[in-house]
Amino acid sequence: MAATAVLVACDTGDGRGLRPARPDQNESISVPPPSSTVPVPDAESTLDPVTLPGTGVSSSKVGAPWVDGATIDVRFTCDGENVSPSISWPAAPEGTASIGVAMVDDDAPDFVHWALAGIDPERVSLAEAETPAGAIRGTNGAGEAGYTGPCPPNGEQHTYRIIVFYLSGELTLGDGAPGAQMVEALTAGSFESTSVSGIYRRAGA
Numbered sequence: 001m002a003a004t005a006v007l008v009a010c011d012t013g014d015g016r017g018l019r020p021a022r023p024d025q026n027e028s029i030s031v032p033p034p035s036s037t038v039p040v041p042d043a044e045s046t047l048d049p050v051t052l053p054g055t056g057v058s059s060s061k062v063g064a065p066w067v068d069g070a071t072i073d074v075r076f077t078c079d080g081e082n083v084s085p086s087i088s089w090p091a092a093p094e095g096t097a098s099i100g101v102a103m104v105d106d107d108a109p110d111f112v113h114w115a116l117a118g119i120d121p122e123r124v125s126l127a128e129a130e131t132p133a134g135a136i137r138g139t140n141g142a143g144e145a146g147y148t149g150p151c152p153p154n155g156e157q158h159t160y161r162i163i164v165f166y167l168s169g170e171l172t173l174g175d176g177a178p179g180a181q182m183v184e185a186l187t188a189g190s191f192e193s194t195s196v197s198g199i200y201r202r203a204g205a
Helices: 179-189
Strands: 003-006 028-031 098-105 112-119 157-167 190-201
Touching: 098 179, 112 157, 112 179, 157 179, 179 190
Parallel strands: none
Antiparallel strands: 003 028, 098 112, 098 157, 157 190
């Protein structure tokens, strides 16, 4: 219940005093009690989540060896070791039966760099070059099962996204299924997802 303060004449302690209240100034003012908590801003007002497949989007992004939106280390590209990066992601929401991972090129959507499904929902990370036991690998754009890194045409800069999908069920696709088909199935079957993006440019004219 709000406390009530009444304005009355008093000494301010600095040698000055408030004038006595007039007869028409005897109304009370409602003052709210002090709050025990600091108001927290709405998460949507301070975060800018990426729009991703699925009916929900996690407010936390995927962790990668580069800062979101920054240049991808050559180690993970066709000009380097061409190994999949170590990544981490938020713990799976309740109801997650499996997790999927994909890397896509926003500037060449038909080329899939990485597609994995059937990852244990208890997992929250993958080590560099790791394919977890029991995972289903999609065939990448280079025609091989597993990962192939960013490799845009010489002189071009492309944006890549690693997406983690939370699914309420398991995919029926087998190991070696076309990567584009797997990404489409992950997109359709996920109820929440999160991602990290990075850019890569190859030298050349």
